[in-house]
Amino acid sequence: MMSFLDYLCDVTECRPLPGYRLQMKCSDGAAGIFDMSGYLDHGMFKALRDDALFSQVRLVAGAPTWPGNIDVAPERVRSDMIPA
Numbered sequence: 001m002m003s004f005l006d007y008l009c010d011v012t013e014c015r016p017l018p019g020y021r022l023q024m025k026c027s028d029g030a031a032g033i034f035d036m037s038g039y040l041d042h043g044m045f046k047a048l049r050d051d052a053l054f055s056q057v058r059l060v061a062g063a064p065t066w067p068g069n070i071d072v073a074p075e076r077v078r079s080d081m082i083p084a
Contacts, residue, residue, distance in 0.1 A: 010062025011074045016055045020048065022064060024081055026074070032081035034064075034072075044070050 013025035020037040036054075039045040047068060048054045057064050065071040 008075060009078055011059055011064055011077055012062070014057055014059055014064045016057050020054060022057065022077075023084070024064075024077055026078050027062070028078070030078060030081070030083070032083045034077045034081040036072075039072075044068070 009026045009028040009030075011024055012027050013023075015023040017023055017033070020035065020040060022034045022036060023031075024034050025031045036045070036048065040049050047070060048066060053066060053068075057066055059065065060071065062074045063071045064074075064077065
């Protein structure tokens with residue numbers, strides 16, 4: 001079983017996809033799809049329902065980040081992404 005420490009890595013590539021998904025690559029070599037749709041009804045993530053804003057994702061310090069200080073921790077991306 002993997003522990004939390006197994007997921008300590010940075011996101012090195014991030015590309016928005018339709019359906020509020022992100023194509024990701026991580027510093028440990030893992031790659032996959034991270035589905036943001038389950039987050040969009042909560043707190044700061046509600047703003048990302050706007051497709052124009054969602055498409056502005058950039059990497060800041062290894063984390064997917066949007067304008068307005070919206071981000072997702074790289075370890076969350078790594079633990080929840082589906083391998084591609």
